[in-house]
Amino acid sequence: MKKITNLLYYIVMGVMLLWFAYNKGWIFADFDSVSPQKAITLLEADENVTLLDVRTPEEFRQGHLRDATLIPLDILASDLNKLASYKETKILVYCRSGNRSVAASRILKAHGYTPVNIKEGLIGLRKAGASITP
Numbered sequence: 001m002k003k004i005t006n007l008l009y010y011i012v013m014g015v016m017l018l019w020f021a022y023n024k025g026w027i028f029a030d031f032d033s034v035s036p037q038k039a040i041t042l043l044e045a046d047e048n049v050t051l052l053d054v055r056t057p058e059e060f061r062q063g064h065l066r067d068a069t070l071i072p073l074d075i076l077a078s079d080l081n082k083l084a085s086y087k088e089t090k091i092l093v094y095c096r097s098g099n100r101s102v103a104a105s106r107i108l109k110a111h112g113y114t115p116v117n118i119k120e121g122l123i124g125l126r127k128a129g130a131s132i133t134p
Helices: 002-024 036-045 057-062 080-086 100-110 121-127
Strands: 032-034 049-053 090-094 114-118
Touching: 002 100, 032 036, 036 049, 036 090, 036 114, 036 121, 049 080, 080 100, 090 100, 090 121, 100 114, 114 121
Parallel strands: 032 114, 049 090, 090 114
Antiparallel strands: none
């Protein structure tokens, strides 16, 4: 009985580890992810970049990157028409900590967009010195 319990424990732990790695975008991610510093550099140097904030409207009002388009993750799939003119550009995607932006990047990629996830989200961007608009 103990061997079965141990086996089940390791299976559950392995599944949880895979789930965590998938949600963080560490595995099975068919889009790029960049550091906050690299994102800032892209915003300053690349004209072919669009910003997408996938947080809630309340979070957006508390502070966001200038020129960011807000489409909360929970309505992103149904509101992709707002991004139709950006189909040929890179879309830098961010949230608060980098988790929702991974999910959003998967949605965008599945619909033919070129998402670039910003690791660590707005938390990392603040630490990297990004200018946050109140």
